[in-house]
Amino acid sequence: MAVATARELKDALFEAINDHDLDRVLECYCPNAVYVTPVGVAEGHEQIAWQFEHLFEGFPDLRIAAWYKFAPDEPAATEYTLVGTHTGPFLLPDGSVVEGTGRRIAVRGACACSTENGLIITDRDYYDQLELYSQLGYRLAPVPVP
Template sequence: MPTARELKDALFDAMNAHDLDRVLACYSPDAVYVTPAGVAEGHEQIAWQFEHLFKAFPDLHIAAWYKVECDDPAVTEYTLVGTHTGPFLLPDGVESAGTGRRVVLRGACACATENGRIITDRDYYDQLELYCQLGFHLEPDQAA
């Protein structure tokens, strides 16, 4: 049975290959994937998250640069790079067309496993850093 570290490494390999089947094979059918953009529960929602990411950043590549060596959970710091050329859903529900901008995003994640699959995967990155690199700007609320 794979360790949490082996599963997380396999997940990063599948992400770099943009192989959705391999991505989902890392997760338990009832897994929970938590990101700053929201929570995905189960394969259907997790698949939607990764499909969206692969379409928005077709050259997406993720590289782990620090791995905590422990049994469970697997903790990893990474850099994600990609060019925004496809549709990207913003927090207000509006879909942004590709900007052509390249992003370099640092993040960290922790995943827990059970029975050889990821059951919870928590991904942490600075959403504001991502949006700024994409060329989006904060605007004050008119009521403020």
């Protein structure tokens, strides 16, 4: 992959995500890259692949649309909307799996990546988990006070 800037690399990553092309997704990351999301931290290709495989399985029509891009140099920052239909299993942070609900999601997020030698070395992705889970039909429940 001959990519000159962090911005071009992030755009190539979004294209690979939209195509659900895991090989191209991983080509954007260096082998020991760190990918940080509200779900957790993935280190290296194996863990990053696992996160994207799971996302693609839970939302087979998943698309990411960048609507604000900023990259004067490093990092490449992007605001986006993630849309899709939840038709497959989706892992929740507590380790439980939610089977497909058929619900559509449209979740706003922002991310920033830093690159080195034409590959992403750190990628931080932030979105509102409450917005996502609410759209999937989940609600907050109070935790009993001991």
